[in-house]
Amino acid sequence: MSSKAFQFKTLDIVQIALFAAIMAALGLIPKIDITANLPITAQSMGVMLAGIIIGKRNGFFAIFVFTLLALAGLPLLAGGRGGLGLLGTGTAGFIIGYPIATFATGLIFEMMKKLSLPVATFLGSVLGGIVVLYAIGVPGLALNTSLSLADATVAMLPFIPGDLIKAVLTTLIVMSIARGLPEQFAHRR
Amino acid sequence: MISLYLEQPTWLHAVRASHKLLALALITLVMMPFADLLLWALALFATLSLYATLGRPAWAQLKSYRPMLWMFTILFFLQWWLASWQLGLLVVLRMSTLILLANAVTITSTLDDITEVFLWLMRPLRKLGIATENLAFAMSLCIRFIPILIAILNALLDAWRLRGGGKHYWRVIAPMVIQSLVFSQHVADAINARGGLPKQ
Numbered sequence: 516m517s518s519k520a521f522q523f524k525t526l527d528i529v530q531i532a533l534f535a536a537i538m539a540a541l542g543l544i545p546k547i548d549i550t551a552n553l554p555i556t557a558q559s560m561g562v563m564l565a566g567i568i569i570g571k572r573n574g575f576f577a578i579f580v581f582t583l584l585a586l587a588g589l590p591l592l593a594g595g596r597g598g599l600g601l602l603g604t605g606t607a608g609f610i611i612g613y614p615i616a617t618f619a620t621g622l623i624f625e626m627m628k629k630l631s632l633p634v635a636t637f638l639g640s641v642l643g644g645i646v647v648l649y650a651i652g653v654p655g656l657a658l659n660t661s662l663s664l665a666d667a668t669v670a671m672l673p674f675i676p677g678d679l680i681k682a683v684l685t686t687l688i689v690m691s692i693a694r695g696l697p698e699q700f701a702h703r704r
Numbered sequence: 705m706i707s708l709y710l711e712q713p714t715w716l717h718a719v720r721a722s723h724k725l726l727a728l729a730l731i732t733l734v735m736m737p738f739a740d741l742l743l744w745a746l747a748l749f750a751t752l753s754l755y756a757t758l759g760r761p762a763w764a765q766l767k768s769y770r771p772m773l774w775m776f777t778i779l780f781f782l783q784w785w786l787a788s789w790q791l792g793l794l795v796v797l798r799m800s801t802l803i804l805l806a807n808a809v810t811i812t813s814t815l816d817d818i819t820e821v822f823l824w825l826m827r828p829l830r831k832l833g834i835a836t837e838n839l840a841f842a843m844s845l846c847i848r849f850i851p852i853l854i855a856i857l858n859a860l861l862d863a864w865r866l867r868g869g870g871k872h873y874w875r876v877i878a879p880m881v882i883q884s885l886v887f888s889q890h891v892a893d894a895i896n897a898r899g900g901l902p903k904q
Contacts, residue, residue, distance in 0.1 A: 521834040525901055526892040528838050532845035533853075533888045537881065539846075540853040544861075544873050557874060568881065580842050587818040588708045588810040589847075594771070598708050598810035599728065603802035605775070660779055661795045666786055684874050691878040696885060 527573055534565045534577035535584065542593040556593045559678070562617045563644035563685040567636055568692065568699065571621025579614040586610075608655015612648045619643035632700060636689045640682035645675070710765065710811045714758045721817035722824070724809045732802055741790060744797035751804045758808070765811055766804070776800065819843055841902055845891075856883055 523531075538561035561581075565574035581591065590597040592610070601610055620643025627635035649671060657667035693700045710717075716724070735747060755762050776796045783792035810818075819840070826836050860876040869875065895901065 521832065523835060523838045523901070524892075525895050526888065528842050528901060529845065529888045529892045529895065530885075531839075532842040532849055533884050533891075535842070535846040536849035536853040537884055539850050540857045540880070541877070543854060543857065544876070557877065560874075560877070564877075564881065568885075576839065576842070580839065580846055583819065583822050584815075584843060584846060587815050587822065588813070589815065590708060591850075595768075599725075599806035600803040600810065601806075603799055603806055604772075605779075659799065661783065661791060662786070670782075684877075688874070688878045688881070692881055692885075695878065695882045699885060 521572075530569045531573050531577040531580060534561070534569055534574065535581040537561060538565065538578060538581045539584075539589075539591045542591060557681075558593045559613075559644065559648070560681045560685050560688075562613050562648065563620050563640040563682065564688065566617040566620030566622075566643055567624050567639055567685070567689055569621075571618045571625060574621045575614050575618040578617040582610060582613055603659065605656045605660050606652070607659055609648060609652035611655065612651030615651060616643050616648035619647040628703060632693055632703060633686050633690055635703075637682055637686045640685045641679070644682065644685070645678045708765070708807075708810050709814055710758075710761050712759070712761050714762065714812060716754075716758060716808065716812040719812075721809075721813040722821045724813060725818075725821055728806055728809050731805065735798075735802075739794060741794055741797070744794060744801060748797050748801045748804075751801050751808070754808060755804070758812070762808075762811065765807075769803070769807075772800075772803070815847075837903070838901055852887075853880070853884065856880055 538558065541557040541561045544557040562578060565577050568574075569577065585591040585597045586599055586601060588598045592601070601607060620639045623642050624635050624639030627638060630638070653667050653671055654664065656662065656671065657664050660667070662670065735743075738744070755766060776799070779799075780789075780792040780796050783789075783795055823836055823840050826834075826839070830836055857876065857880055860879055861873065864873065864876050
């Protein structure tokens with residue numbers, strides 16, 4: 516890994532801080548009722564959005580900064596949770612997985628340059644924001660709760676439909692950002 | 705910005721954050737492999753005694769963990785059903801002990817002290833060429849941005865409700881991100897005009 520990949524310009528650092536703050540603000544959006552019995556929280560959409568909008572590297576560091584601030588004691592996670600105690604909960608693996616899933620989302624999105632923006636966004640969100648996130652989150656759940664990997668996986672299945680909806684919403688949001696701020700995705704044509 | 709920090713000083717406030725974090729890491733590492741119910745019951749008792757020495761505000765803060773009781777109940781019965789009640793009890797005792805112990809560090813250390821330890825832990829990353837001082841700057845910038853972002857979000861949510869937007873709140877996210885991206889260019893220009901990123 517060349518060290519040049521880690522040189523930040525001022526705008527990089529500002530966008531890293533800003534997306535960390537966006538992730539925090541998303542935790543405050545009221546629960547979204549898509550169908551009557553499936554309320555979803557907006558926060559994990561921050562993972563997908565950051566990877567796609569500011570790219571894999573900046574997205575990773577943005578969500579990394581968010582995670583550090585939450586662990587350090589700011590009540591930034593949906594429901595006002597924060598602090599080192601998060602590492603003892605069943606969601607610890609998901610919280611640690613957030614930055615990595617952001618990187619994966621951005622990486623997959625960038626690899627799919629030939630596909631249209633909505634298709635690449637949706638695939639990046641599903642593979643990075645769901646598959647990679649669960650690949651880290653489920654073992655974390657199993658470890659902290661002494662459930663077997665299979666049982667932990669089954670316990671997480673009810674959340675998959677909500678997460679797929681989030682990937683769809685992320686796609687719609689990215690499309691309206693591309694309409695409102697075309698220069699943000701100018702390099703993809 | 706509200707944090708979980710307890711303003712009223714206790715004896716645990718006087719212990720350095722790095723020492724508290726080291727103690728927490730050691731206790732967690734040493735205790736984790738043990739599966740003895742009595743040992744973990746004692747550990748939980750010791751943790752609660754620790755809170756007792758911290759005074760009323762610390763006890764009061766424990767109330768914020770009430771929602772967790774539900775999760776513990778579910779987990780207990782789930783483990784009972786899948787394995788045995790002993791395992792259910794063990795998991796609940798272990799989780800509550802470790803979470804409360806970590807929480808004790810969080811409520812008695814300032815955000816600055818903990819982030820300083822985190823940055824110290826990240827120092828090896830410099831060998832990879834990651835400018836950790838820039839990440840530290842991003843962290844303080846983020847703390848400054850959060851209230852601004854919340855203000856932008858609330859303005860958008862108000863406008864959304866005023867126009868009878870309904871429950872599809874996610875529609876405010878796109879304008880929030882667009883406003884933030886435009887804003888980020890202004891902030892970067894302002895920082896550059898003042899000499900750019902902090903250097904070490």
